[in-house]
Amino acid sequence: MTLPREISNHNFYAFLWHAGFLALAQNFMDVDTVMPAMIIDFGGKAMHIGVMTTIMMGGSSFTQLFFAPYISSKSFKKKYLLMGINSRVLSLFALGFILFFLHGYQTNLILWLIFLFISLFSLGGAFTNISYTDILGKSVNENKRKKFFSTKQIIAGILVLFSAFVAKKILSSSPYPLNYSYMFFAGGSLLLIATGGFWKIREAIPSTLKIKGFKEFISTLRSELTHNSKLAYFLGFINTQGIIISFMPFVMLYAKNTLNTQSIDTGYFLLFKVTGILIISLFVFFTSKWIKYNPLLYINVVLSLLVIIMTLLVHDGHSLRYIFIFGGVIYSLYSITMNGLLLEVSSRENRALYAGFAGAGNILPAVFPLIGGLIISRFGFIAFFLLFMIIVLLSAYFIRKIGCKK
Numbered sequence: 001m002t003l004p005r006e007i008s009n010h011n012f013y014a015f016l017w018h019a020g021f022l023a024l025a026q027n028f029m030d031v032d033t034v035m036p037a038m039i040i041d042f043g044g045k046a047m048h049i050g051v052m053t054t055i056m057m058g059g060s061s062f063t064q065l066f067f068a069p070y071i072s073s074k075s076f077k078k079k080y081l082l083m084g085i086n087s088r089v090l091s092l093f094a095l096g097f098i099l100f101f102l103h104g105y106q107t108n109l110i111l112w113l114i115f116l117f118i119s120l121f122s123l124g125g126a127f128t129n130i131s132y133t134d135i136l137g138k139s140v141n142e143n144k145r146k147k148f149f150s151t152k153q154i155i156a157g158i159l160v161l162f163s164a165f166v167a168k169k170i171l172s173s174s175p176y177p178l179n180y181s182y183m184f185f186a187g188g189s190l191l192l193i194a195t196g197g198f199w200k201i202r203e204a205i206p207s208t209l210k211i212k213g214f215k216e217f218i219s220t221l222r223s224e225l226t227h228n229s230k231l232a233y234f235l236g237f238i239n240t241q242g243i244i245i246s247f248m249p250f251v252m253l254y255a256k257n258t259l260n261t262q263s264i265d266t267g268y269f270l271l272f273k274v275t276g277i278l279i280i281s282l283f284v285f286f287t288s289k290w291i292k293y294n295p296l297l298y299i300n301v302v303l304s305l306l307v308i309i310m311t312l313l314v315h316d317g318h319s320l321r322y323i324f325i326f327g328g329v330i331y332s333l334y335s336i337t338m339n340g341l342l343l344e345v346s347s348r349e350n351r352a353l354y355a356g357f358a359g360a361g362n363i364l365p366a367v368f369p370l371i372g373g374l375i376i377s378r379f380g381f382i383a384f385f386l387l388f389m390i391i392v393l394l395s396a397y398f399i400r401k402i403g404c405k406k
Helices: 005-029 034-041 046-062 064-072 078-101 107-139 142-173 178-200 213-227 229-258 263-287 293-313 323-345 351-360 363-379 381-402
Strands: none
Touching: 005 034, 005 107, 005 142, 005 178, 034 046, 034 107, 034 178, 034 229, 034 263, 046 107, 046 229, 046 363, 064 107, 078 107, 078 178, 107 323, 142 178, 142 263, 142 323, 213 229, 213 351, 229 263, 229 293, 229 323, 229 351, 229 363, 229 381, 263 323, 293 323, 293 381, 323 351, 363 381
């Protein structure tokens, strides 16, 4: 079935609606700055940051492996998309409530509740992402996809920059922990508005792929690995380059423990990270017609190695702010290239299934933050950063083997 151009264009703007309000919301729940800073301010240590990062980044992707067999078998996935995003809205409001009403209670109790709703937030994200990938792939025509990703990034960059100023103001002008409470209430409200984009989606083409249970899912994965060599290299790529998304929370820990940064610095870190996202979004937007994924992939490897070295050379909180510019660039580039590669190595019918396979490829990103927390606790930050560089460097091999032509 061919997707009519009118429906494709309608869905193009529906997805942009979601992306725009998500961009406004994400600074109030930023996983690289706000979340780790909040946990550290509540007395969290390296292991707490490792657990948080595992749950919010690697863990949320890894759980896609278990959700994918169920969701892939559904002909239409819009209701699962809405179910996932609404659970994230609920989690943010719950976090805001906890910090507003329970901040005088025992610290350990609050930390447990925070991790509980962070887990629900992340599981909702995994549930949403599988449905999102499938619906986007079959609801927006192929010739519009790269334009969508670049347009999404530039809109997100502009709106995130605006909300970063607001978030910085809240962090610095309100007393702790009420500043974090206000952040989560604002993020939950904006994410609730963002769900309107998903309500507007017209899911016109049903999926015909049927997977009966987890065993058949694993069997299908083995079969796809045999017949699609690029899938194996794609999993290798996200297993190595994918750990870069867990780097910035540890930079926050490094800043708090080594450089004694404060809440006002967290606001600046967030603002500088958003600046990096905007820079790379503008670059990809204006070069999307002729630039290919491969150069972007190699550029990100080089930048990832450089930012790790630069972090070790910084000796004050003010200079560390500029590291977050590169952090924003790296995170944004990885998001663009990973999603683009997933669409390239999969087809319309198996796209939701491949999103689940991508979860299987997130084993190392899922466990690495925990390993990182242990390494920092026992051997210090330098040993952690060196291991990080080695793993990221390995991703260059998988990029070369994928050899993406688009």
